[in-house]
Amino acid sequence: MKLNSKLSVVLGFRSLALLVFLGFFMAFVQTVFDFRERQDEVTRTIDSIVTSAQGSASNAVYLLDNGIAQHVIDGLSYFDFFSYVAITDDKGSVMAEFSRQKMDDNVALNTSYNPVLSLVVDNFSRESVLLTGQTLADGTPQVYGKMEWVVDNHIALSGVYFRAVRAFGIALAGYILLTLALSILYHYTLAAPLTRLSSRFQRVNIKSIATQKISHLRGHEQNEFSLIVNAANDMLSRISSGQELLTERSQRFRLILDTAPALIYSIDNKLDFVFANKATASFYGYSIYELKGRGAEEVIAPIDNHLLDFIKGFIGSTKRQVNKIMPMKNATGVQCHMEMTLVKFKTPEGHSILATCSDVTKRVQAEEKIESLAYFDPLTSLPNRNKVYDTLNRSSEGEKGMYGIAAIADLDQFKRINDTLSHSVGDQLIVKLAGRLQKEFSFSDLIARLGADEFLCIEENVSESLKTAVNGAEVLGERLRACINKEIEIGLHSYALTASIGVVVFKKGSSNADEILQYADTAMYESKRAGRNRVTLFKNEMATQAAQLLELERDIMKAMFRDEFYFVLQPIVDSENHHVMGAEALMRWKKDGKTISPAEFIPFLEESALIVEVGERILSGVCRYIAELKQRKVLPKGFKVAVNISAKQLARHDFIETVSRVLLKHNVKGEMLEFEITESVALNNMADTINKIVSIKKMGVSFSLDDFGTGYSSLSHLKDLPVDKLKIDRSFINDITVDKQDENLVRSIIQLSKNLGLVTVAEGVETQEQVEWLMLQGTLLLQGYYFSKPLDIEDFEATYLPQDLPNK
Ligand code: C2E
């Protein structure tokens, strides 16, 4: 410790300064009073001296006696504070004078000058007195001369000065001695005990604080030092319990870190491990203690250089925190996905980073799985509709001006395969076909499965020329068709599939995915409509048609709600006697006052599922009508109303129940009804159809096979169908009297029908000749404009039903 910072020295000097200041102040006040007193004393002394010398001096000037004057002057010169005295006569001539010093301008030159005294009083002061005699008549004394003198104030007051100097000197010496004594006192009573105390403090061992106590200073057990010692001991015990708490907490913290599944570690700015938990250590194949102090270059770099680069990049950046999911390798080379958070924090040595890595492998894999589910069809692993949208939308953003091709292939009647051969065979067929398509169309940009039996092929950037692209589209469509047509073998069986294909050429940048798919779809439906197993290239007219279709569909929905569908009746007569044997119910749509023919809307009703609902309403309407006729007793014996049943209606699993429910509801016998089904409807799912026909026939309903001859059914199927009638399509009847071929065909159909024990119906009979020709073929049923057009029920009743049928 420096001397000038020692407490005893500092206190000594401060005391000295204080004492000197106070002592000097008091000495100064004392000196001022002393000075005043002495000054008064000098003045009084001079006054009495001058007064006593004044008489003799007045005599000397009155007598003009220089001797006396000199005598007076000599007497005054005896006083050392007179530095000059003179007596002059009334004329002003000096009679006698005395000067202690050489005078200059009547002022004695300074020899007694005291700079300290000069601060309070002039060195010299000049005075004079008139020397007078008797008093004149006017009362003023007679002036004979003058006595002058100069007092040397510094000499007169020198005693005071020296006394003051002595007093200050003695005081100073005393103070210095006192300071010395105080310093020693301070040292022993304060500084030394404090020093001892501090060394006792220093001896406290911070590691075993709990057992340590600072002992009291001897002789200071009751004073302020003891308070310090007590306070320090109290603090030690508090630190000790704080330390225990801290240790416990840090152990708990360590336990948490070591049981945490996440990797938690800290690396300093030299890339050395400062801290690492167990998970980190085992991840990198070390123990916790081995890891501490080791460089990341040594630990991480050999396993995962990419990670080390990432950490270095973060340290070098200005970012405070990063969060990233990244692949990481562990010591055994296993790769997993980790969500890593790096945080920078300041330490005295610079920046360090804290790293936390949680294993999110399962999550990442799940996300990948979800992504694959979202974009790929699980059955065939082909890209799905989402992927198609992505590809088409991305493609339309790409190179502008290029043409691309999209082809949709919808397998024909695949539902039948599923229904008759089981879904498992259906799935196998789809998987095999998908594999084949993928192989044969690997040159294309995308081959995807759009829906259950729908595939899509996309070729981007085909050409800049529309013509080339259109040619390419036709080729692609045909190639797709050929590929699907090739037989597929499953087990011992082989299956031949066909597909209706729609192809569209799209200009990149001018159509979006929705439009492209819609156009291809429209073309594909055109293929279906035109008889399936063919390729149709999309043309703009189709779009308008499609739009019209859409509108019609909307109108049909409205018509359903407004109940705008009803039926008309066309009589069916016996060829022998032209008696009305029954009628066919034909659906009509009264739309905005106009009657719309079923040819215009039935196909659309059939395409949507609406036909089921509308068909049921017609059936119900017919039954209600029959019940009404029966009630009014105007229903001829054996009279049957034929109702057309569409494929969708028949395919419904609840069709049988629907029929029985409707019959029951209107209390109508099945014998009064006939269902007309077409060949294709019947053949759609033979087994199911036969079952349904048999069940419904049990309710008394008879069946007729409509439009016979137009389908491609083989006659062998006909045998198996439990129908009662065969309706020869009107296109053949039309030409029987003009076309020999049709004539022969109709004749053989009638023969076949007879052989099978079926009743034959000829529809579309328009002329007398046709009737005559048909009558020659034996007993038939006839239907056609020749007899009547379809009529509203009121007209039908008025014309063909007896107004008052006799009771049977
Ligand atoms: P379809 O079952 O073959 O019905 C006979 C069609 O031939 C009727 O046409 C009828 O008016 C017409 N026709 C009858 N005689 C002659 C004739 O001498 N000459 C000509 N040129 N035509 C004749 P419509 O009423 O326009 O019905 C067309 C088709 O709509 C029907 O053909 C049938 O397939 C379907 N259809 C009608 N009503 C229904 C129904 O309620 N349900 C279902 N699913 N289809 C129905």
Ligand code: CA
């Ligand atoms: Ca019919």
Ligand code: CA
């Ligand atoms: Ca028909």
